[in-house]
Structure formats: C-alpha cells, structure tokens
Amino acid sequence: xxxxxxxxxxxxxxxxxxxxxxxxxxxKLGTSLLTGGTDKLDMDVxxxxxxxxxxxxxxxxxxxxxxxxxxAAGRSKLGLxxxxxxxxxxIPFKQVMAxxxxxxxxxxxxxxxxxxGITVAQALLTRADLTNREGYLxxxxxxxxxxxxRVLSIANENDVVAVEELHGARFGDNDxxxxxxxxxxxxxxxxxxxxxxxxxxxxxxxxxxxxxxPEVKRIDRKIEELVTGTTGxxxxxxxxxKIEAAKLATASGVGVLITDGRLxxxxxxxxxxxxxxxxxxxxxxKMESRERWMVSGLSTKGKxxxxxxxxxxxxxxxxxxxxxxxxxVDGKFERGDVVxxxxxxxxxxxxxxxxxxxxxxxxxxxxxxxxxxGVLGHDYGTEVIHRNNLVVL
Numbered sequence: 001x002x003x004x005x006x007x008x009x010x011x012x013x014x015x016x017x018x019x020x021x022x023x024x025x026x027x028k029l030g031t032s033l034l035t036g037g038t039d040k041l042d043m044d045v046x047x048x049x050x051x052x053x054x055x056x057x058x059x060x061x062x063x064x065x066x067x068x069x070x071x072a073a074g075r076s077k078l079g080l081x082x083x084x085x086x087x088x089x090x091i092p093f094k095q096v097m098a099x100x101x102x103x104x105x106x107x108x109x110x111x112x113x114x115x116x117g118i119t120v121a122q123a124l125l126t127r128a129d130l131t132n133r134e135g136y137l138x139x140x141x142x143x144x145x146x147x148x149x150r151v152l153s154i155a156n157e158n159d160v161v162a163v164e165e166l167h168g169a170r171f172g173d174n175d176x177x178x179x180x181x182x183x184x185x186x187x188x189x190x191x192x193x194x195x196x197x198x199x200x201x202x203x204x205x206x207x208x209x210x211x212x213x214p215e216v217k218r219i220d221r222k223i224e225e226l227v228t229g230t231t232g233x234x235x236x237x238x239x240x241x242k243i244e245a246a247k248l249a250t251a252s253g254v255g256v257l258i259t260d261g262r263l264x265x266x267x268x269x270x271x272x273x274x275x276x277x278x279x280x281x282x283x284x285x286k287m288e289s290r291e292r293w294m295v296s297g298l299s300t301k302g303k304x305x306x307x308x309x310x311x312x313x314x315x316x317x318x319x320x321x322x323x324x325x326x327x328x329v330d331g332k333f334e335r336g337d338v339v340x341x342x343x344x345x346x347x348x349x350x351x352x353x354x355x356x357x358x359x360x361x362x363x364x365x366x367x368x369x370x371x372x373x374g375v376l377g378h379d380y381g382t383e384v385i386h387r388n389n390l391v392v393l
Contacts, residue, residue, distance in 0.1 A: 010213055010215075010216055010217075010223070011213075011214065011215040011216070011217060012211070012213060012214065019273040020189060020255055020257065020270070020273070020275065020279060021188040021189065021255060022061070022188050022189040022191075022255075022270065022271060023061060023062060023188050024061075024062040024063075024147070024185065024186070024187045024188045024189075025056075025061060025062070025063050025064075025187060025188065025189045025190075025191055025271070026063075026064045026065075026066060026178055026181050026182040026185070026187045026189070026190045026191070026254075027053065027063060027064070027065050027066070027191045027193065027267065028065075028066045028067075028174060028175065028178035028190065028191065028192045028193060028245075029049065029065060029066070029067045029068065029069070029193055029261065030068050030174070030175075030192075030193065030194035030195070030238075030261070031068040031069050031071075031072055032194055032195045032238075033045065033049075033193055033194050033195055033261040033262065034046060034067070034068065034069045034072070035069070035072050037195065039072070039075065039076060039081050039082055040072060040073070040075075040076035041069055041072060041073055041076065041105070041108065043108070045262075046108060046109075046112060047112055049193075049261065049267065050109070050112035050113055050115075050116070051116070052265060052266070052267035052268050053065065053113075053152070053267060054113065054115075054116035054118055055267075055268050056267060056268060056271040057116075057118060057150075057152065058116075059271070061271055062147050063152060064143065064147070064152070064153045064155060064181060064185060064187075065109075065152065065153065065154050065155065066155045066156070066174055066177055066178035066181050067105065067109070067154055067155070067156050067174070068156070068174045069101070069105050070097075070098045070101040070102040070104075070105050070156060071094060071097045071098050071101055072101065073100075073101030073102075073104040073105045073108075074096070074097030074098055074099065074100035074101025074102075074104070075097050075101070076101075077100050077101060077104060078097065078100060080097075085097070102124075102156065105156070106120075106122050106154065109154050113152060118150075118152050119150075119151045119152065120151065120152045120153075120154050121146050121151050121152070121153050121154065122153075122154055122156075123139075123142070123143065123153050123154065123155040123156070124155075124156055124157075124158040125139065125155060125156075125157065125158060125177065125180075125181075126157065126158045127298060130180060130184075130296075130298045131298050131299045132299065133290075133293060133299075136184070136293050136296075136298065137289070139184055140184045140185065140289065143155075143181070143184055143185050144185055147185065155177070155178075155181050156174065156177075157174055157177050175192065175238075175241040175242050175244065175245040176241060176244055176245045176248065178190055178192065178245060179244075179245035179246070179248040179249040179254075179256075180248070180296060180298065182249045182252075182254045183248065183249065183252045183254065183292045183296050184292075186253075186254075186286060186289075186292070187249075187254050188254070188255065189254065189255050189256070189257060190245070190246075190249045190254050190255070190256045190257070191256075191257050191259070191267070191270060192242055192245065192246075192256065192257070192258045192259075193259065193260070193261030193266065193267075194238065194242075194258075194260070194261060195260065195261070195262060196238060196239060196242070196258065196260065197212060197259060197260040197277060198212050198213065198258050198259055198260075198276075198277035198278035199212070199213045199216065199227075199239065199243075199258065199278040200212055200213065201213060212277070212278065213278050214275065214278065214279065215278065215279050215280075215281065216246075216278060216279070216280045216281065217281045218250075218281070219243060219246060219247045219250065219280065220347055221345060221346050221347050223243070224243060224247075227239055227240055227243050242258050246258070246280040248295075248296065248297060249280075249282070250280050250281065250282045250283060251283060251295050251393055252282075252283070252286075252287050252291075252292040252295055252296065253282050253283045253285060253286040253287050253292075254282050255279065255280065255281065255282045256279070256280040256282075257270065257276070257277055257278070257279050257280070258277050258278050258280075259276045259277025259278070260276075260277065263276060283393075287391065291391045294338055294351045294352060294353070294389075294391050295351045295391050295393065297340075299337070299338045300338050300339065300340055300351070301331055301332070301333035301334075301337040301338060301339060302329065302330055302331020302332065302333040302337070302339050302340075302358055303329070303330050303331060303339055303340040303341070303342055303348075304321075304326050304328070304329050304330075304339055304340075304341055304342070304354075304361060304365075304384070305326070305327050305328040305329070305330070305341075305342045305343075305344065306321070306325045306326055306327060306341060306342070306343060306344070306349075307325055307327050307344060308343065308344050309325065310322075310324075310325025310326070311325075311341075311343035311344070311349050313325070314341070314349060314350055314390075314392050315349060315392055318387060318390075318392050319387050320382075320383035320384075320385060320386050320387040320390065321341060321350070321352070321383060321384045321385040321390060322369055322382070322383060322384060323361070323364045323365060323366065323367045323368075323369065323372060323384050324366060324367060324368050324369070326361060326364075326365040326366065326384065327344070327365060327366065328365070329358050329361045329362050329365060330358075331358055332358055333354065333357060333358045334357045334358075335354060335355060335356055335357050335360075335380060336353060336354070337353070337354055338351060338352070338353060338354075339351070339352065339353075339354045339385070341385070341390075348393060349392065349393055350385075350390055350391060350392045350393055351390075351391050351393070352385040352386075352389045352390035352391060353385065353389040353390075354384060354385055355380045355381050355383060355384055355385065355386065356380060356384055360376055361384060363375050363376060364376060364384075369382035369383075370382070
C-alpha cells in the first residue's frame, strides 16, 4: 500500500480486493457523458446506461439516478447550438431550455426503462426544498417509499426555479445534488459517472506521468487545495464540484466512486465488485437521519472557529461546544440554527444546532461558561452547542 509523500490520505495501491459496499446506489449521470461531448443527448449512450442499470436492478440492487441533461435536451429541441446559446447567457433563457428539455429527458428515461419492465418516477428538487427539516423528511420519505416499491427514481435539479444551479455556483452540474440525494436515502455508494476517469496525481491532460489515484481515505484541506490548484493540480475540469460532493457524502457515511461512464459495462462491473476510478472512503459509522441533515450543509447559516485544544477535545470526548474554546464567528444566524464548527487549520470538525446567535457568540467567545450571563445579561445554558445537538466529524 503506497502513499503519496505529504498526502497520507491518498493511497496508491495498485489493486484492492475489498469489495465496495453498494447494495443501495445513487448513480449520477453528467451532461458530458449523456451527450457524448456533442450538443445533444446521445441515445446510444443513454440506452447502454439504462440497460446496465436495469441489469443490476433485476439482481436486487436498489438504485436511484441523479441526472443532468435537461438544458442540453431543450437546446437541441429548440434547434440551437452551444455557440448560439452563448449569445443568450442570461438565467431566464437557460431556464427556458431546461423547461423545454425536462419533459423530453424524462420521456427518454421512461421509454428506455419500460423496455426492461421498470417503472420510473420523477423527483425535481431544489436546495430550498431540503433546507428545513420537514422538507428534508418529506423528500426522504418519498424516495425511500419508491425504493421499497422497486420504482426507479430519476432526480434532477429543478432548473426552472433553481438559479444557483444555472449560475454554476453551488450544485455544479448536479454533483452536489447527487451527494444530497445519497445523504437523504442513506445510500451505500454514490457513483459519479462522467468523462473523467477519477482523481489523478497531476492533470493528465498536461502531464504524461499522471497516475490515477485508486483511493482517498479522507478529504481534508490539503486534498482540496490540490484539486483547486492552490498547492498543485490534482484534478481536471469539473473535479472541484465532485470533490465537494464526495466530502459531503463521505461525511454522512456514504462511499463515493468517481469514474469514467464510458468504460464498457462500468455499472455492472462495479456492482459485481470491480474497482474502477477513485474511491473515497466513508466514515466508519452511518449517521441517523437527523445527524445527516445537520452535516449536509443544506441549512447551515454560519460557522464558528475553535482553537486547537477545543477541536481535539470535541473529537476525543464528543462533548459539548463551550464558549471558552471559540475564537471567531462568521455569518448571520440565530439561536436554533445549524452552524458548522471549524478547527484553526480550516477543516470542518463538527456541525450542530446553536444555543446562541452569531451576535451573542461574538460577545462571549473565549469566555468561561459561568461568565456568559454576566456578558449578555441572560443565558441559554452553559453550552454553545449541546452534545445532543452536535455531530462530530
């Protein structure tokens, strides 16, 4: 088992015989894969992928699909090319293409899977749908019920109303949405299929010495910096959002595999136990639904930064977060909101429901618990985040 120097979480072993758990799989299909790099959906590619999904579905695997391609389908239907659409770069125009294309995309999936006797269901989601606890539970309940009925859910970002997605600022071609869906249904594996073979030691487009990384045990700040190019160049185009998705999914106990969807029989081979691409190891233990909601980032309103001693204590004892260990606060949030807890090196170490607002925390940071009332004139307990409302990562 070989590791890259200075990056102990990257494992470069040539082969692993350990099978990746994948009974319940969320499969993310990217636009570049579904179009074959063209201006429109490639029916041969989609038919082949549907055949593979149908095969493992028949074998008893539980599968959900998160798909891109609505904008591409709409653009094709309207007789436009990519170059022509560049002249209409506004959000409303892209929403028009998504609105036209979404029905076409679902019709294709329905036709392809009906050949295999599989019923499909459409699930259009936005971040706003999942930010509150009730919406999160409703979406979770529906998707789990569909799985139980052996109905294949086809999920997509609701591009018609989700401006963030069309800006490309948040969901990144549905990568992060696929992680959220995997989080929702407590999946074993998030399989991200694109035209990218996985994570490389350097950019394979510019360096012939680039090697595919088979496994990443933990995504920390150093790994993120490599991908973004801060300290190097470990990935290619589109890899940043895939790493973001992998970080979210693995934090809630879901394994992530990024690989090339153009490989022959890629889905059935992975279901059979073959390792392809880069595997991101999940946390050892699965989280309860409430914990997954808190770490998902869907409802996060801000963050607090703690000193190194506090970060170590949280991980070791899994106790409550006290004001004395807090050194900084960021964002505008109120009592009862979800906040992230970061260590001094910039790594998220916990998430939870805060007992104090951002304004209050700014005043009591560094203070001892018995001094909170003296500073604020009131107190909501000795803990900023009680251990019962805290998820340590």
